[in-house]
Amino acid sequence: MKKLYSNKLVILSLVLPGLLLFVFAILAPICLSVYYGFTDYSGMGSYSVTGFENYRELMHDTAFWTSLRNSLFLAIGFICIQHPLAIVVAAVLDKLGGRGENFFRCVYFIPNVISVAVIAYLWKFIYNPDFGLLNNIIKAFGGKGDVNWFSTDTAIWAVLIVLIWHGFGWGMLIYYTGIKNIDQVLYEAAAIDGADQKTTFFRITLPLMKPVIQVNVTMAVISALKQMETVYLLTNGGPGNSTQFAANYLYQQAFKAFRYGYGNAIGVVFIVICLAATVILNKVFEDRDERKVRRLSGRREEKAA
Template sequence: MKKLYSNKLVIFSLILPGLLLFIFAILAPICLSIYYGFTNYTGMGTYDMIGLENYKNLLHDEAFAISLRNSLLLAIGFICIQHPIAMIIAAVLDKLGGRAESFFRCVYFIPNVISIAVIAKLWGFIYNPNFGLLNNIVKAFGGKGDINWLDEKNAIWSVLIVLIWHGFGWGMLIYYTGIKNIDPTLYEAASIDGASQSQTFLRVTLPLMKPVIQVNVTMAVISALKQMETVYLLTQGGPGNSTQFAANYLYQQGFTAYRYGYGNAIGVIFIIICLIATVALNKVFEDRDEVRMRKHERDEEKRRNAMRKSVTVKNKLNSIKAVG
């Protein structure tokens, strides 16, 4: 058995497909990006090594700063608008039961399975100043309905709305699963103790959902950083870079602005930012978990000690009784 399981050749052949894919599709492009990040390559012809020039320029690049700000705004939008609504809806759905529950769950998730190509075009039409749905709604409520939703002032908010709308079902579904995993006897206990529904939600559901919330928040931040497709189709990052995101910006620099080297430098920094964000979030949440776990262990020990004490007391009592 041992010999069979440590056969180097077999191990190598098992790991090879995954390793090749990793090297070819992830590692090699990153190395290439690092290399081109030090050049002034335009995408064709010859080029020179220019050292850290690209990175220096990136420090003062306003469009890149706007991209990061937009990612931050999007992450805040996800966490402060999408997630609270998603969690409340998930809690309400959990109480609903039966066909209505699966019907609503299905409806909420549908936008998620639709291609971003369709979503972006569709919202382009919804925001259309001439016959768009949104201006017609404004008119129905007595407004003038001639708002340009994608101008420099409004565009970023319009983009955020699309993204929050599109990802809602996903966040909801994960909270819903988390709530479904909560032991129902806890709810029974709460209702016996006379807790109201909102009390139960705040005191029972929310604390138990902590790990799920952490996963969801991490995913929200990462997806806010990685955002590209929707802005690429809806606004192209414009007007005037106001809806720019890092991935879209590096694409534009590399392919349409003939600054391939600079685009790659953005790519390198972009990867580093994503890595740092992931590691940092995991660290923040992990520490808390560990602290809680340690506390839990301490409490458990106290209880065990107390129990041991009470058992010895009981034994003593019994022996006294027996003697008596």
């Protein structure tokens, strides 16, 4: 048994496909990116190595900083708007029971399975100031209905709303599953104690959902950083650079401005930021949990002493 399980050749054959994919599709491109990031390569013809010139320029590139700020905005938007809504709706849905529960869960998730290309174009029409759905709704309620949703100040909100709408079902579903996994006994005990719904929600549901929330928050930050498809079709970063995102910006620089080297430099910084964000988030959540565990165990020791 032992010999069988440590056969080097077998192990190699099992992990090789995965490793090859990793090297070929992830590692090699990153190395290439790092290399081109140090050059002034336009994408064709000759080029020279310019050292850290691209990175120096990047530090002063307002469009790049705007794109990071936009990612932060989206992340906050997800955490403060989408997730609370999703938790509440999940909790409400959990109370409903019966066939309705299934029906609503299905309906909420539908936008999620539709391709981004369709979603983006659809919302472009919905936002259209002249004949779009949103302004027509405002008109139906007696308003003037001539809002320009993609003005410089509001465009990023418009993007956020589309993303919230598109991803709502996913977030809701995860919270819903989290709630279903909570032991019913706890609720029964709370009911016996005479706690009302609000108290049970804040005292039992929320605290027990903490691991789920943590996972979701991490996902929200990452997906805000990685945002590209929707923005690319909805606004392509405009007006100006008001809805610019890192992935979209590097694409524009490389394939529109003929600055392949610079685009790669953006890519490298982008990767570093994503890695850092994941590591930091994991550390933050991990630390807090561990501290708590330590504190609890500490108390127990005190008592024992």
